[in-house]
Amino acid sequence: xxxxxxxxxxxxxxxxxxxxxxxxxxxxxxxxxxxxxxxxxxxxxxxxxxxxxxxxxxxxxxxxxxxxxxxxxxxxxxxxxxxxxxxxxxxxxxxxxxxxxxxxxxxxxxxxxxxxxxxxxxxxxxxxxxxxxxxxxxxxxxxxxxxxxxxxxxx
Numbered sequence: 001x002x003x004x005x006x007x008x009x010x011x012x013x014x015x016x017x018x019x020x021x022x023x024x025x026x027x028x029x030x031x032x033x034x035x036x037x038x039x040x041x042x043x044x045x046x047x048x049x050x051x052x053x054x055x056x057x058x059x060x061x062x063x064x065x066x067x068x069x070x071x072x073x074x075x076x077x078x079x080x081x082x083x084x085x086x087x088x089x090x091x092x093x094x095x096x097x098x099x100x101x102x103x104x105x106x107x108x109x110x111x112x113x114x115x116x117x118x119x120x121x122x123x124x125x126x127x128x129x130x131x132x133x134x135x136x137x138x139x140x141x142x143x144x145x146x147x148x149x150x151x152x153x154x155x
Contacts, residue, residue, distance in 0.1 A: 016054030
């Protein structure tokens with residue numbers, strides 16, 4: 001099946017780190033849905049950042065409340081691609097409280113990564129929740145938290 005030697009969920013999660021097999025593994029894990037969520041969550045701890053990124057992308061589609069705290073933890077991943085995938089998964093969540101938390105997490109990077117600013121400006125302008133729009137605005141340039149956290153020049 002699928003040209004894989006092993007097709008258990010854990011093996012497919014590991015294949016997310018293989019450029020030749022990642023797309024097929026992603027599609028199969030997505031097809032398996034809730035049955036694969038445990039292996040996908042475990043993959044967030046994988047040594048290969050491509051596997052961690054792929055797991056965040058899968059959880060974006062298979063979102064469940066049990067994965068939220070793990071996705072939030074991924075905001076501190078050393079690999080930027082993993083952090084971006086985690087932020088995206090959190091920002092797309094149907095729960096406004098999760099999107100608020102995603103805005104706070106993105107706010108940690110507004111002074112070092114332009115993509116965080118873009119994401120927050122988009123949320124500030126377009127999120128359906130007024131609370132998310134307000135919180136995102138705090139972290140955008142000119143916002144109160146943005147201004148308060150501007151790095152000071154060394155003396």
